[in-house]
Amino acid sequence: MNSTTEFPDYLIEYGEQIDALRELGYTYWQRGWSRGTSSNYSVVVSRDPLQLVITASGKDKGRLSREDFVLVDAAGKKVHAEAPASSAETLLHCVAAECIPDVGAVLHTHSPWSTVLSQRYFAAGGIELHDYEMLKGLRGVSSHQEAVWLPIFDNTQDIPALAEQVRQRFTSAEEPLTHAYLIRQHGIYTWGRDLAEAARHIEVLEFLLECLGRSAAIA
Amino acid sequence: MNSTTEFPDYLIEYGEQIDALRELGYTYWQRGWSRGTSSNYSVVVSRDPLQLVITASGKDKGRLSREDFVLVDAAGKKVHAEAPASSAETLLHCVAAECIPDVGAVLHTHSPWSTVLSQRYFAAGGIELHDYEMLKGLRGVSSHQEAVWLPIFDNTQDIPALAEQVRQRFTSAEEPLTHAYLIRQHGIYTWGRDLAEAARHIEVLEFLLECLGRSAAIA
Amino acid sequence: MNSTTEFPDYLIEYGEQIDALRELGYTYWQRGWSRGTSSNYSVVVSRDPLQLVITASGKDKGRLSREDFVLVDAAGKKVHAEAPASSAETLLHCVAAECIPDVGAVLHTHSPWSTVLSQRYFAAGGIELHDYEMLKGLRGVSSHQEAVWLPIFDNTQDIPALAEQVRQRFTSAEEPLTHAYLIRQHGIYTWGRDLAEAARHIEVLEFLLECLGRSAAIA
Amino acid sequence: MNSTTEFPDYLIEYGEQIDALRELGYTYWQRGWSRGTSSNYSVVVSRDPLQLVITASGKDKGRLSREDFVLVDAAGKKVHAEAPASSAETLLHCVAAECIPDVGAVLHTHSPWSTVLSQRYFAAGGIELHDYEMLKGLRGVSSHQEAVWLPIFDNTQDIPALAEQVRQRFTSAEEPLTHAYLIRQHGIYTWGRDLAEAARHIEVLEFLLECLGRSAAIA
DSSP states (O other), X not given: OOOOOOOOGGGGGGHHHHHHHHHHHHHHHHHTSSOTXXXXXXXXXXXXXXXXXXXXXXXXXXXXXXXXXXXXXXXXXXXXXXXXXXXXXXXXXXHHHHHSTTOOEEEXXXXXXXXXXXXXXXXXXXXXXXXXXXXXXXXXXXXXXXXXXXXXXXOOSOHHHHHHHHHHHXXXXXXXXXXXXXXXXXXXXXXXXXXXXXXXXXXXXXXXXXXXXXXXXXO | OOOOOOOOGGGGGGHHHHHHHHHHHXXXXXXXXXXXXXXXXXXXXXXXXXXXEEEBTTOOGGGOOTTSEEEEETTSOBSSTTSOOBOTTHHHHHHHHHHSTTOOEEEEEOOHHHHHHHHHTGGGTEEEEOSOGGGGGSTTOOOTTSOEEEEEEOOOSOHHHHHHHHHHXXXXXXXXXXXXXXXXXXXXXXXXXXXXXHHHHHHHHHHHHHHHHHHHHTO | OOOOOOOOGGGGGGHHHHHHHHHHHHHHHHHTSSOTTOOEEEEEEEETXXXXXEEBTTOOGGGOOTTSEEEEETTSOBSSTTSOOBOTTHHHHHHHHHHSTTOOEEEEEOOHHHHHHHHHTGGGTEEEEOSOGGGGGSTXXXXXXXXXXXXXXXXXXXXXXXXXXXXXXXXXXXXXOOSEEEETXXXXXXXXXXXXXXXXXXXHHHHHHHHHHHHHHTO | OOOOOOOOGGGGGGHHHHHHHHHHHHHHHHHTSSOTTOOEEEEEEEETTEEEEEEBTTOOGGGOOTTSEEEEETXXXXXXXXXXXXXXXXXXXXXXXXXXXXXXXEEEEOOHHHHHHHHHTGGGTEXXXXXXXXXXXXXXXXXXXXXXXXXXXXXXXXHHHHHHHHHHHHTOSSSOOOSEEEETTTEEEEEESSHHHHHHHHHHHHHHHXXXXXXXXXX
16 A cells, blocks of 8 residues: 555544555455446444445545545535545445345455456345355355345435435345345445455455356356 | 454464464455455364354354454354354365364355366366476475366255265365365365465465456356 | 655655555566566656656666656646756657546566567457466456457657557447557556556456467467 | 566566566467466477576466576576476477577467367377468468468476477487477467567467367368
């Protein structure tokens, strides 16, 4: 990571979480999951009112500085006027944090396999993962025989509309969102009770998509 | 690796082996062989009675601390009550250590290729490797013309039952286990007289599975 | 990177840019985009007259020293007689800097996917990229629905002739060059207002070509 | 690399070359070109009589120590009785050094692609590479239009017999060895006037084989 910078005053109290996100960004950038300023990451720092610290818009994830973060409210608005603009997809983080009461962190990565497979399976509406032992790395999954469904939303530049679609799936009785979703040719969103769990979910899901991709390549 | 932590008292005497396992974990995590808290590693620290030091359950292999290990007996029970729970698959380590008198270390990795190919070859019962010069990296193999058979066991959450199956194969006269086995969509198990040999076996086997996968991709 | 060397006198004033190019070279070499002394990188350091600092010919990009750079003029001639020879493809950098008034940096990488796909799509004249969210990482692209065309020029050892072809495309009304081009079995050229933007373009384009390649591998 | 060890007395004068080979080993091991103690590397340290410093047999290339090298003569015999055994394939290094008067270093890597493609093209006798710009990274190649032929020898444990076959090809008028050769399912051998040139050849050849493999995967 680049040499340490100072935190702006309004971020000092979130220093530990921010440095953890910076380290994660560097790792994901190295692996090719967050290239070209893609991806965004957040942690929930308050529940009442709901507030998240999220990556600022358009930053290189391989060299996030301590100024590249924003505190936002439940509507995705930045709390401090002097902060940089937050990620364009901030609302997707807010909706996940709002709809699942114990979410502590939301992560979006944009890897080649999640991009390629979100297109391949778009017409099917999603990807069903089953029989992989690695599924047990997802919260609440206790056997490889449980199936996990990753719905795929169509991509759009209208983030409020997409956020509304996602919100409806979070609260849907028939087909609730459980662990993650994909956006077509745009990557994956997942979350966890804390950053460690969300990061474990990213690793599990990226692994499973890679297995799916390689299986297809030798089919 | 994360900054050094202290060993709990009951692990101090195994400090060198534990630090070697931590380094290995970091390497395998970096390569994608131990993501999402998957994999587990052990060293045999006593033969009479049989005791192993093994990774604790559910730990991130990229940042194993010195507290993330457990001393277990031949039945897989932890020796010190205050230790964390050992890996769910501890018994598989114990069985390998018990059935082969000179085993000094057991390693399980969970890479994409071992996952994908264990499914592809499951119906065939295993994978035969032959004609690869790299096979000579396996203990006792002195020519690329010797064939090595990797049996594939079906995956299950019933580890005692799986351990019993594996034990029978270790002692089978017709089809003995020689160097390693796969578990369906769950990765690979191998072992060695010491950690260096077990680690060499992991590298050899991951290499050979990658060759097999890439060969299939261009077939 | 290798241990720090001294700048020759004639490069001292460009020290910051050169060290940034050295760091980029190391990263691209690690990723396999600049192996075997391939690739070249430049920054525009003067507009009137046009001058660029560019990598010297035949240097290992994984260990660029501070002497491995050359100041050249608009015709690609080195300004200081004592400098090493500049890259054989210097003119391609000059043409990009000349034809686009606000170009501040030009980067050429030579990755496996850009090499393989430049051959696959050569007969089609180029590659059309569309519907990828990652396209928004290219300057001026505000929606994944905008299509970006990457023309492919045939490879040649006659760089002045190729530079002339490229120049004509830069000034072509019907089919202008917008963000980048490929040379057949030779890699990619892109640019940006500054080095950060050019580097973002490289990451975006390498990502998109990788997606294209992997999609083809599972088709 | 592992912490620095001392050179044995008989290797002190070759310290610089040995440390360069150790660094190369670490890089190749990281990339997957020298896993499981495979590969071997040498530098020519004397021409009259011919002497090479070469990696000792069976060493982990990711953690070569300063004791893991041997001085050998033209027949591949170690010069110092107390040195470890040299690589089993030492004679292949000697033959290359002997047959080409200005060879200063010989490198053998054992990557997945060289293994897989050496099998795929074995029946054809070799691999013809042409039209790749990267070919210009091979000594004496000045245009992508020159074709380079990589012959493939069958694998064997009889290294003296293989060395004799290779020697005959080095001195063959009709089909001379120019830059490198493959051994079936065993990797690649190349050389250069010095270690930097040999290392450049390895990078160029590994790149080209990767392009060939990926092209086949999307064919």
